[in-house]
Amino acid sequence: xxxxxxxxxxxxxxxxxxxxxxxxxxxxxxxxxxxxxxxxxxxxxxxxxxxxxxxxxxxxxxxxxxxxxxxxxxxxxxxxxxxxxxxxxxxxxxxxxxxxxxxxxxxxxxxxxxxxxxxxxxxxxxxxxxxxxxxxxxxxxxxxxxxxxxxxxxxxxxxxxxxxxxxxxxxxxxxxxxxxxxxxxxxxxxxxxxxxxxxxxxxxxxxxxxxxxxxxxxxxxxxxxxxxxxxxxxxxxxxxxxxxxxxxxxxxxxxxxxxxxxxxxxxxxxxxxxxxxxxxxxxxxxxxxxxxxxxxxxxxxxxxxxxxxxxxxxxxxxxxxxxxxxxxxxxxxxxxxxx
Numbered sequence: 001x002x003x004x005x006x007x008x009x010x011x012x013x014x015x016x017x018x019x020x021x022x023x024x025x026x027x028x029x030x031x032x033x034x035x036x037x038x039x040x041x042x043x044x045x046x047x048x049x050x051x052x053x054x055x056x057x058x059x060x061x062x063x064x065x066x067x068x069x070x071x072x073x074x075x076x077x078x079x080x081x082x083x084x085x086x087x088x089x090x091x092x093x094x095x096x097x098x099x100x101x102x103x104x105x106x107x108x109x110x111x112x113x114x115x116x117x118x119x120x121x122x123x124x125x126x127x128x129x130x131x132x133x134x135x136x137x138x139x140x141x142x143x144x145x146x147x148x149x150x151x152x153x154x155x156x157x158x159x160x161x162x163x164x165x166x167x168x169x170x171x172x173x174x175x176x177x178x179x180x181x182x183x184x185x186x187x188x189x190x191x192x193x194x195x196x197x198x199x200x201x202x203x204x205x206x207x208x209x210x211x212x213x214x215x216x217x218x219x220x221x222x223x224x225x226x227x228x229x230x231x232x233x234x235x236x237x238x239x240x241x242x243x244x245x246x247x248x249x250x251x252x253x254x255x256x257x258x259x260x261x262x263x264x265x266x267x268x269x270x271x272x273x274x275x276x277x278x279x280x281x282x283x284x285x286x287x288x289x290x291x292x293x294x295x296x297x298x299x300x301x302x303x304x305x306x307x308x309x310x311x312x313x314x315x316x317x318x319x320x321x322x323x324x325x326x327x328x329x330x331x332x333x334x335x336x337x338x339x
Contacts, residue, residue: 023298024322026315029140029278031166032256032322033249034193038241042232043197051224052231059231063201066238069180075202075217078225080162080187081108083202087183088112090216091132091156098131102139102146104307106160109134135182136160137174138167141307141314143274145173156213158183158202163276165191165246168254170275180206188237191246199230253277257317263327264315278316280304287313290333297329 053059056076064071077083085108088099099113100121113120113132121131133155139146140163159174159182174182184203189195204210226234236242261271261279269281287303294301304312318326 017295019295022295022300024318024325025300026313026318026322026326027300027302028195029163029166029276029314029316030190030195031193031246031249031253031277032316032318033252036192036194036236036242036245036249038239038245039192039194039197039233039236042236043194043229046228046232048228050228052226052228054224056226056231059235062235062238067184067203069203073204073206075204075214076221076225077185077200077202078222078230079198080160080185080200082198082225083185083200084108084158085112085115086217086220087156087158087202087213088116088118088132089220090213092116092118093216094213096130096132096156098129100131100133102135104139104141104304104309105134105136105146106140107306130155133157134160136162137172138163138170138274138276141278141280141302141304141309141312142272143276143278143280144170156183156209157181158185160185162187162190163278166250166253166277167275168250168257168277179203183210188234192233192237192242193249194233197229197233199226199234201234253317256319256323259320260315260317260323263323267327267330272312278314280309280312280314282312285334285337286311289337290330293333293336294329297325297332299326299329 059076060071060074063074067074075083077086084106089112091099097118098121099109099118101109101113103122110120118132135146135157137145137159139160143163159179161184164172165188182205185200186202187200189197189199204214257277257279264271264281268284272280272282274280287301288305291301291303302314302316304310304314307314
């Protein structure tokens, strides 16, 4: 029997495809001002000849100090997606039956819930029943708050912090005390401009229920969930040099974003508000009609239909030369559809 392997629809963005890497990849949300030089230096110096410490002792200490939390609250993960699937498995194995998702959200929340037979609810209130609740601020695809209420005594709330380091405006809705009552999921590879390095971590909340769930999550972990290069990225991310570079890169991204929004509006696109280095826009011509032709010119956008926003694209902010390439390629492709 031959099994046909297909590419999941959520993977059709943010990286190479059958034609290689796009020269102007607007489909990724990584920091286009990167990669971070300090992280690159750490990657070159990483000891890939040996396994990392299986307990990640030094890494956990560095991350705990960076967030000013106890070391035992830090959970190392292979990636954000890996942690999403692992905490969902732990919740289901503990008797959980439902997952609450934002109206528009990252697809792995729902995929993980489906894999474990959880009922998914697109609501902020699971009708008083315990649920695994997902929230993301700033959210993908819209780059704004997309929150659910804090967890009750029998539920679990995860705050996905993937894009908080890439916030260009606005303020977080949760203060430090509120964050301490939920799970925090951090994915620094986007902020460091190195999405090809797969490594993430979570911070468990300060409550009695978290200890039991943390134990199940650790039991579900593979040996060495991240390798030497993931360790190098996370350790460097928590240091002063990388954080100073990140702060400076945000100034660059703010300027590029203003230019990119103006360019999109010149194409008669309706740009939605966003606090991050990406935003959604309703295009004057449906993106799927032009996607193949744009790809031949090195342009990739993120179709938002899978997010529940048909007719929209999500665009990561790229440098001005990429923006100009988008304008020229879109104009040519749109004119071709008129004939």
